[in-house]
Amino acid sequence: MPASASSAPPPPTHSRREDLIGKLSSSSTDTKLKALRDLKNQIIGNRTKKLCFLKLGAVPLITSILSSSSSSAGTAGSSCADDDVELNDSLIIQSAAAIGSFACGFDDGVKAVLDAGAFPLLLRLISYPNDKVVDAAARSLKFIYQSKLAPRYDFLQGNNMTFIWSLLNSENENVTGLGASIITHSCQTSFEQKALSDSGVLKKLTYMLGGSVTQTDASLESVATILKENPDVVSKFTEPENGGALETITELTKDKSARTRLLACICLIVIKNSAPSCLQNLRIKTKLILILLELLEDDQVGAEAPFALSSLIAEREDLQLLAFEANVIDKLVNHLRRGPIQSRRLEGILIALANMCSRLERCRDRLLSLEAMKLVGDALSHDSGEVRAAACICLKNVSRSVKNLSTGLFMNESFVVPLVRLLVDDLTFVQVSALDAISNIAIDFLAHKTMFMQCGGVKQLVQLSKSMDSTIRVKAVCALRNLTFLVNNKCKEEILSELTQLTLRSLICDPEASVQEQALALVRNLVDGPLDSIQHIFAEDALLLHAVGQQLQSASKAQVLIQGMYVFTNVASGNEVHKEAVMQELFPPLANDSESIMFKFLHSDDSRLRTAAVWTLVNLTSPSSSGASGWVMKLRNAGIVSQLKNMVNDPCLDLRARTALGQSMTSGDGST
Template identity: 30%
Template sequence: MTTSKYQESIKDLASADDAKRLKALRFIKNSVIGNKTKKDLYIQLGVVQKLVDYLTLPDATSYLLKIQAATVLGSIAYGKDENVNAVVSAGAITPLLDALALRPNVPVIEAIREKRKLLEAVTRALKSIFTCPRTPKDDIFTEKHISDLVALLDATSTYLCQQGQPSATSESLSFGMIAEFTAAVIAKCCDTQEQQMQLASAGVIPPLVNLLHSGHVKAQEAALDALATLCRENSELGEIIIHAKPIDSNQLTTATMLDFVRDKCPNMRLIAATCLTNLYRTGIFIEPFTDIVLVVLPALVKLLKDPANDIQERAPLVLADLVKDSEDMQKAAYDADAISRLAELLASVSSKDNDEDSEEPIGVPGVGSVAKRKEKVRENSLIAIAAATLLKEECRSQAISSKVLPHVVTALQSKYPHVRLAACQCAKSLSRSVSNLRTSLVDAGVAAPLLKLLQDESIVVQAAACGALCNLTLDFSPMKKSVIDAGAIDRFVEYSRSNDSKLQLNGVWALNSLLYKADLSAKKAVMKSLTYDALIELLHEPNPGIQEQALEIVRNLVCGQQEDIEDVIEGIGRDDLLDVLECKLQVTSNMGLEGEDSTTMISILEPALYIVINMSSSSEEPRTMLMSRPNIVNSVIHHLSHESPKIRVAALWCIINWTWINSDHDEDALVERINRLQALGVEQKLQAMEKDSSRDVRDRVRTALDQLTSIDT
């Protein structure tokens, strides 16, 4: 392709003749708009730096040139991250932000009118630049620039609201675009809570709320998007947004958003649903469950069928955010048939990767590469199914009955890492099912691709595959054998030594799952690879999650016959094992967890107590060994008064096993243990627990008391 006329236009930019420079800028603008090839060409010809230099010229003498330069920069940056990088590297952000400054000492609306075409071009360019997630945000947050942005948004939103109905005049349309683009920039600059708070402190929320009532649809959508990002995981700003009211109105912002969820425009409905979902997740939404379930959730389910633009890509992620970590919301999703609709969407895009010529309906006609759109819809549908099936068995049943498993297995073998990752997350959620449903996963052939993903090029995918296998190896002896035969034990051991905390945790967790209800030969196979020395190190890891799983490994190792227990005592060492138990049973004082939440403490205490229980269940020698340590005995008795019922139950089982007799030959040892427990006041503690709030505790108390008082001492 000849480049002479394009090179000539670059030369003309250096002309001293303003008319010639303006003509060249218009030629470049007309060449690059909508043309990726010409954008790349002009970047190579060095146009970006010249355009940035134009932005630094004074308004008074170069107003028209600056408008064209900003327009071309915005066009070059639009649609491709590499182009944004070129614009950013040329230093475009600062002069573009500087161009937002309004002339002082004149009414703000008049100051905007003086340069509204330039403001329109500049804000459009900034929107294109900040759409790229890698664009640096620091320059936005200088005092001058953040003040200019808010002033511009405040003035344009007030102007638009006072107009009432949108006007078709060029000024009204221009003000609407300036407000839209400015709100869009703000929406892309809320990556951290610090940034959210800076923007809120600068006064950005009231004008965004005003824009919701401006009547300019695109400005309303941008304002909703900005409010959604401002309140994401930020309850303080969520509270402010909920109670914010627009000019001349008493309508709460949330009521306005609920109206938008019912809007005819799919994009408006989705953005409003996103904003309400983010508010709901802060925990401060007004009457959250009713409004979300009756309005937002059905709207999202309906949007799953809407092929407009990128709706089907985005809606599953909003749905995932809405239902994750909430049993009530997952039940509502089940009732709304959301999982079945997600399964349909997944099925419609689960043909072979990059199958551009498929004649089957794919459900995402949109703009751009069909293969890329299918990839994104498939990934996000899997993420949503994973979120919707995480906590409730009926949701998992609905997913499996909706025939998602073949598509999950196919996605595990996708050439796209993000699809493989989402499929692993989905397999992990579904594998939390009761055994008959987990059998469905095994029968569907999920094991082989998961095992293969343990060697994936992505560490994140490896960790996710490992997490899914953790659940699948719990009850299935054939599955355990497949994992062992595939050499996965060594891989899990390798993970357990990883510097990546997620991978390390999942590796230890997977080893623990393999040991659950395992026979002695499987235990020996795991420990031959892991080694007891490495296990001791894991027991003292700073990460409480890894400590918990390491303790669970010991718990599973000592579950069984006397030979199982003796193998562990020999492997760890008698004194070292007792030292570990002594330390973990005094978790609140010895583990440095003061100030940690009680859940963390319980996660350490519970497996430690069950190690004591399992060791005390078979023969006399381990009981005697445990009770040789006063700190272990005193800790168990102390935990009879623990605030958690399950810790009280575990402590009671320790007492029950210590007061159980295996044979008449052990009666003398039993009497000695009972005398010691009596002297420590255990009987009085048990009597005080007879009216415990937990039925399980009360039942165990009766057994413990019966055994404690059954032998004359």
């Protein structure tokens, strides 16, 4: 029996896409129009298909259609039949819409659109005589302006402000939305904020808050942008004669649209953060917390609500306390426990928890009592870099508690292993966040620090201390500094063997003052303690000792000098050899005593540097030291003793200066 007939298999998907691309170059307007519609419908909301068509060169072809069609419309005039004009306008509308679809929520698409030269073509279409064309162009431009890649608009140049006004005054909702989007994206300086406020644009946007939902939301975003961190503009905006703008925004926090409520909350938070005196009502602040908690449950804006909550409570103990009393921590943790969470929402919740735990011990205790740290630890290995960084920030803030650090809670494999792994993360911002967390938990007590060393943490920190990125470098050295805090000599030797004297010397002499400061603080910790600890600075012909001395002679930053002096304070607490070495660095044999760095430090305007210098003198002139009388004579010749007399009444030194002076007189001959 013959086999039953079957239809031919469909062509491969790739071939169908290539066929569609080919039709965009057709000489037939109808064919191009159908191809544009098909392509647009395929890529809407589908990033994978957008990327496939990008690789096939779709955007330049569509831009070419848009360019030729809009040029034809401009030159044809009245000689074209109505049907031809309508067909040409349809081609413009579909090509503009397709370009907008590529740009919508997809930075690769935005880049392709900008590279193809579609942006100025779309901008010109805003003045096109066909409203449908204008609407399509405005929609696409709004999608472009949602991306950070969109070109900035210069409000201060020429007649550019007039153009913004023409957009905001349009009867087309998408055009007014475009004007608001341009402001939200481009207004970045206080000069631009003031210009938009003074020109009346801010008042116009306030008026638009009474429009449709789309118009209201776009206006709220723009208002927040113009007000952000500009107390002068905020003060003017909240004046009663400005039409009750503050009351209007407050009322919008009750709107039925969740997005509108969120944006109204963000606007009020911007006002509070920029000019606290303009929003002191405790009831409104409490209301903001409750609304944002409610919005956490919303499918549409739930991912953004925790970020708004974070901006409200960040660095504000009073608001963190209000949030604590509203059970914010419990509710955030409940969200974490619900199982798989979308990355953006998870990041926001972790950041909100981090801010809640940044200052108040009761917040940290509550988070720990809910046994939520395992969820934070799991997030350290999340696929999203933003989530990994947020988990690090949360861990950093929770570990600020000395009480919790002392228990070794954070120095276990569930935290240490993923944190060490993050030190080699592909994303720099994740590395930075991991270093911050490690710096905190590295202060942990001695019994728990070996865990970090065994996991290869020291080796990775040493590698990062050699990074070309100064931020990475300084944070790596800071972590090493904290790791050496109050450890025994065996731990110090292990750290030094990995770090090496030569590397540490190069860090002391780093071009960045912040790195110098942390490196000197690291040495300060290394030489803190008994004689065998002090000996570390004398290894390899006193390489580190001389490096510290050189920095004290040449550095200008007070923070660097303070740490350098405390290194010498610790060394001077040792034996006679150690004290003599410090004296040699502070008073070099060929130097003029009256110009010694010690004399300059005691005269410093910075009380912390004066204090550090006095502590060094206290240890140098200890009465139990056999060489004290000789060093006191040296100090007297350098004018140090007389300066100490003058410092007895220094309110920042008090007992320390008296102690140093008393020891000097005890060890010397008593003459002045």
